[in-house]
Amino acid sequence: MRESIFLIGAGNVGYHLGRHLVDRGCRVTGVFSRSIEKAQALSELTGIPHCHTFNEIDPTADLYLLAVSDAAIAPAARSLYQMGIRDKLLAHTSGATPSSVLRPYSTRYGVFYPLQTFSRERVLDFSKIPLCIQANGKEDEALLFHLGERLSEAVYRIDDQQRAVLHVAAVFVNNFTNHLFQAGWDILERESLSFDLLRPLIEETAAKVLAYRPSDMQTGPAVRGDQATVDRHLEYLQEQPQLQELYRLLTRHINPDLEV
Amino acid sequence: MRESIFLIGAGNVGYHLGRHLVDRGCRVTGVFSRSIEKAQALSELTGIPHCHTFNEIDPTADLYLLAVSDAAIAPAARSLYQMGIRDKLLAHTSGATPSSVLRPYSTRYGVFYPLQTFSRERVLDFSKIPLCIQANGKEDEALLFHLGERLSEAVYRIDDQQRAVLHVAAVFVNNFTNHLFQAGWDILERESLSFDLLRPLIEETAAKVLAYRPSDMQTGPAVRGDQATVDRHLEYLQEQPQLQELYRLLTRHINPDLEV
Numbered sequence: 192m193r194e195s196i197f198l199i200g201a202g203n204v205g206y207h208l209g210r211h212l213v214d215r216g217c218r219v220t221g222v223f224s225r226s227i228e229k230a231q232a233l234s235e236l237t238g239i240p241h242c243h244t245f246n247e248i249d250p251t252a253d254l255y256l257l258a259v260s261d262a263a264i265a266p267a268a269r270s271l272y273q274m275g276i277r278d279k280l281l282a283h284t285s286g287a288t289p290s291s292v293l294r295p296y297s298t299r300y301g302v303f304y305p306l307q308t309f310s311r312e313r314v315l316d317f318s319k320i321p322l323c324i325q326a327n328g329k330e331d332e333a334l335l336f337h338l339g340e341r342l343s344e345a346v347y348r349i350d351d352q353q354r355a356v357l358h359v360a361a362v363f364v365n366n367f368t369n370h371l372f373q374a375g376w377d378i379l380e381r382e383s384l385s386f387d388l389l390r391p392l393i394e395e396t397a398a399k400v401l402a403y404r405p406s407d408m409q410t411g412p413a414v415r416g417d418q419a420t421v422d423r424h425l426e427y428l429q430e431q432p433q434l435q436e437l438y439r440l441l442t443r444h445i446n447p448d449l450e451v
Numbered sequence: 452m453r454e455s456i457f458l459i460g461a462g463n464v465g466y467h468l469g470r471h472l473v474d475r476g477c478r479v480t481g482v483f484s485r486s487i488e489k490a491q492a493l494s495e496l497t498g499i500p501h502c503h504t505f506n507e508i509d510p511t512a513d514l515y516l517l518a519v520s521d522a523a524i525a526p527a528a529r530s531l532y533q534m535g536i537r538d539k540l541l542a543h544t545s546g547a548t549p550s551s552v553l554r555p556y557s558t559r560y561g562v563f564y565p566l567q568t569f570s571r572e573r574v575l576d577f578s579k580i581p582l583c584i585q586a587n588g589k590e591d592e593a594l595l596f597h598l599g600e601r602l603s604e605a606v607y608r609i610d611d612q613q614r615a616v617l618h619v620a621a622v623f624v625n626n627f628t629n630h631l632f633q634a635g636w637d638i639l640e641r642e643s644l645s646f647d648l649l650r651p652l653i654e655e656t657a658a659k660v661l662a663y664r665p666s667d668m669q670t671g672p673a674v675r676g677d678q679a680t681v682d683r684h685l686e687y688l689q690e691q692p693q694l695q696e697l698y699r700l701l702t703r704h705i706n707p708d709l710e711v
Contacts, residue, residue, distance in 0.1 A: 261680065287672070287680045306648055308655055308670055312663075315655065321648045347648065356642045357649075359684045363694075364635040364649050365656045366671030367701045368628050373665035375624040382616045388566055388581045388607065389617075389624050390661050395568055395575065396625045397657030401650050403572075405633035410568055411626030412547065420521065420547045424619045433704055434623075440700055441627045444693055 194334060197252035198222040198239070199267050201229040203309035204284050205258035211317040213237040215341045221249050245270045254334070256303060257283040257293075264288055268296035280331050286358035289351040290325055301326030301335050304354060305343075308365050317342050323349035323357065374434055381431075413445035421449055454594060457512035458482040458499070459527050461489040463569035464544050465518035471577040473497040475601045481509050505530045514594070516563060517543040517553075524548055528556035540591050546618035549611040550585055561586030561595050564614060565603075568625050577602050583609035583617065634694055641691075673705035681709055 196217060198209050201224035210233065212219050221240045224230035230241035242248060248271070255276065257267050264283045271281065272295075281293045282303040293300035304323040307315065322339040324346055326332035332348070339346035349357065372393060376386050399408045412420035421442055428435035439451045456477060458469050461484035470493065472479050481500045484490035490501035502508060508531070515536065517527050524543045531541065532555075541553045542563040553560035564583040567575065582599040584606055586592035592608070599606035609617065632653060636646050659668045672680035681702055688695035699711045 261677065287677075287683075307652055308659070308668075310659065310668065313655075313659065319651050321651060323648075345647070345651075349644075353642055353644060355683070355687065356638060357644065358680075359687055359698075360635040360638040360644075360649060361652055362671055362673075362684060362698070363631045363638065364653050366669065366673060366705070367697075368631050368653075368656050369660070369665050369669055370701055370705050371623045371628050371631065372660045373669070375620040376665055378616060378620040378623065382613055384609075384613060384617060386664075387605070388583075389620060391579050391581060391605075392567055392621055393624050393628075393657050393660060395573075396628055397653050399568070399570065399573065400629070400632050400653060404646075405629050405636055408568075408570065409626065409629055409633070411622055413622075413626060417521065417547075420618075423547075423615070424622065427615065427619055437627075437700065437704065438619075438622070440697065441630055444697065445626070445630050 193218050194253035194338070195220045195249075195251070196254045196256055196338075197249055198256050198258060199248075199271075200224060200256075200258035200263075200284075201226065201233045201241070202258065202260070203311060204305065205229075205256075206233050206311060207309050207315060207317070208256065208258055208284065208305065209233045209239055210237050211342050213239065214317075217338065217341060220252055223248050245274060248274065248276075250274060250276050252279065254280045254282065254338075257281060259283075261285050261288045265292045265296075268293050268300075272296040280326070280334065282326070282335060286323075286354055286361060289355070290327065291351065294327075299326070299328060299331050301331055302349075302351075302354065303335055303339065304349070306357060306361065318344050321345040321347060323347050323354055325350055325354070371437075374437065377431070378434065409445065411445075413442040413449060416446055416448060418449055421451060425451065453478050454513035454598070455480045455509075455511070456514045456516055456598075457509055458516050458518060459508075459531075460484060460518035460523075460544075461486065461493045461501070462518065462520070463571060464565065465489075465516075466493050466571060467569050467575060467577070468516065468518055468544065468565065469493045469499055470497050471602050473499065474577075477598065477601060480512055483508050505534060508534065508536070510534060510536050512539065514540045514542065514598070517541060519543070521545050521548045525552045525556075528553050528560075532556040540586070540594065542586070542595060546583070546614055546621060549615070550587065551611065554587075559586070559588060559591050561591055562609075562611075562614065563595055563599065564609070566617060566621065578604050581605040581607060583607050583614055585610055585614070631697075634697065637691070638694065669705065671705075673702040673709060676706055676708060678709055681711060685711065 234241040280299040302325040494501040562585040566581040
């Protein structure tokens with residue numbers, strides 16, 4: 192018999208996990224969310240029954256997937272424990288939180304971390320999303336691994352330390368990159384130029400590193416050592432000191448020989 | 452009769468421009484490149500005759516497209532001038548160089564700037580590439596605009612000042628972004644983790660801003676004000692001071708309330 196899964200959380204991660212688990216034929220017996228709207232949205236899409244108070248949670252599931260914010264992981268696990276759910280497998284879905292925060296609340300715990308940025312508006316091909324799996328026992332690790340394989344072609348065994356490192360790297364390539372996109376937006380907005388001018392460039396910048404090492408794809412005035420262009424850019428950015436500061440630091444990192 | 456085009460330069464931009472001009476039925480009567488290999492590569496693909504010395508250049512073309520590095524634009528225009536090519540339309544393809552560098556060498560000059568990052572390995576859908584057009588006369592502007600429309604659905608009239616601004620913004624969203632991708636690579640490499648773990652995230656990060664404003668898509672510990680995660684990340688980066696410096700600055704810019 193296949194394991195039954197109870198989903199805690201119907202935010203961005205919970206929503207996408209829930210719908211893809213159901214799509215792939217997994218047994219999701221319920222979803223808990225403090226937000227009635229969020230739980231209903233997932234319920235309506237998937238048919239998963241939803242509830243909003245902890246004592247409505249089905250205590251007989253085999254796996255409790257905690258798709259909640261980092262700060263809510265331990266409190267959610269504690270609530271399950273207080274309900275008497277103590278020998279069941281708990282797994283959170285976070286990149287930033289060690290699995291050990293679950294240890295006080297069950298002898299069986301692990302992580303089921305999809306390394307992707309989720310937003311409700313976008314439907315993702317889950318089969319391409321790297322799933323980082325970890326558990327404190329071999330059997331539970333196998334259970335999470337096989338569950339991962341139902342969703343994705345890219346399932347990895349990743350321990351707490353590795354996942355913490357992945358999360359730092361993800362901040363660079365996702366959060367910080369997105370902030371640079373906004374810098375581009377801000378620069379164009381001052382001149383009433385459309386961000387559409389940059390969108391194909393952004394798309395191609397990302398597409399290039401899907402097949403190559405980023406440093407092999409590095410172009411632009413900094414890596415060329417084009418001091419004249421760098422000077423012109425810094426002068427232009429004089430009135431936007433934050434962007435100028437960012438330009439200086441990134442240029443210096445790309446090419447320490449430049450004067451910035 | 453359609454205008455005849457002579458292409459100066461067979462580097463990344465020249466190569467892609469040459470092949471797409473021919474694909475779209477434009478009359479490209481020759482390509483000049485100092486590099487025999489590069490000129491031959493384009494010739495073999497397109498049938499455009501190639502040459503390697505300036506005095507072999509056809510002096511009867513209607514338009515000379517200077518797809519050369521920024522530093523080589525003025526010298527190339529000067530060489531054409533010295534050959535007697537003086538009343539023909541010259542247009543360079545650079546984002547960083549003002550059109551006025553061509554003024555000493557012809558009464559008719561302009562810019563034909565495809566806002567994209569080109570590499571030989573990747574075939575691009577030219578119809579989506581923004582083409583930034585400028586000329587010092589209305590007729591020549593119309594000529595370049597219509598030529599642009601043969602290649603792309605996104606042709607814009609962009610003056611020198613606007614193009615300079617676009618180029619600054621392009622450095623942020625392309626060069627600097629790519630450098631952050633390499634930072635992600637470096638972080639994973641230290642722990643022998645595969646960059647493949649980050650590639651779907653990179654793809655989705657870019658895909659999101661194709662439809663949305665980047666700041667609306669901002670996620671992560673900085674924008675959440677998650678000081679504990681930021682502290683953990685900074686501690687982890689202690690041994691990589693350059694990355695730590697970058698992390699501090701970007702985090703401070705995303706959220707000035709955090710202590711970094």
